[in-house]
Amino acid sequence: MKHLFLSGSINVGKSTIIQNIVNNMEIDKEEIGGFYTKAYIRNGKVAGFYMEPINYKLKTPDIYERLIGYTPDGKMWLGMDSTFESFGTSILDCCLINDYKLIIMDELGFFENNAICFQEKVHEVLSSNNRIIGCIKTLSTPFMDSIRKRKDVEEIAVTRKNRDSIAHELSEKFVL
Template sequence: MSLHLFLTGDVQVGKSTIVSGVVAELGVRVSGFRTVAIVGEGGESDIFLIPAAGTREDCTPAAHLAHRVPGRMPEVHEEVFVSCGVPLLAGCSGPLVVMDELGWMESSCFLFQEAVFSVLDGTVPVLGVVRDRRLPFLDAVRGHPHVEVLVVTRENRDELREVVLRRMRERC
């Protein structure tokens, strides 16, 4: 059995919802990170990198990772991966680490990638989300020897939530 469990699948299929629900039901202390999108007028959104147990109050200017305008590539502030993401991963301890989510924006942020792999090489279980996109960093995460990847679909997401919960109870 792999130590770490990552979910992948289409956008808005329910991956982060599964992670949040499983974490809530486990009732354990978590470390790591999650990304939060706050949608504004006209469909524009701001994306923040916050502690896994954080709240909207953690969506501060220092944690502002990207600004997205519909129909355009997001404006990414890669330095946030270093200033926020690396410390959040360096401080990871048990019983569970959350990485929600790993995607294309960190493709050229090698310090953050190193921090991700340092956690994956460790002994604390990870529950995360990894984008279903072919990029060297994401391929390496999916191919890590301690990682198991489950594909979430609209058809299996309710059943998969129970599978993930059962597997994470065995790990934590």
């Protein structure tokens, strides 16, 4: 298994499983690059999501320049193509330059539907010698489907039923 992507419903534990797999690996934390997607909380509610880089070697922009999606009214969600095209692409360039042993992409979804440079950079990283572990939304979009169709990608569905056992199973399969 070269690249592993977890899919499943919101809050099923995909990011926690990634953390558990990484913690079970014998890898120096400095040998990991990539990003996590974090919730941006405003007035006690999720108002958006932003990219949190891992071992990013350049200056990290403020949180507003890292927003990948937000909701202006609490109902409709808007993607921030410019964040993916600039900051997201820069994070992935950093991963390629630093030749990390493991790259985390948590998570890929629909916000980047129109971020073509970012999508191309994701495929460039997937085609490199690096190993990737990440999360991918379950929905079907041309970008998500292009990742799923790759022969070097395995997608594992996480459910409430299997989430407690799957981290250990995947730790044994996903070895550097």
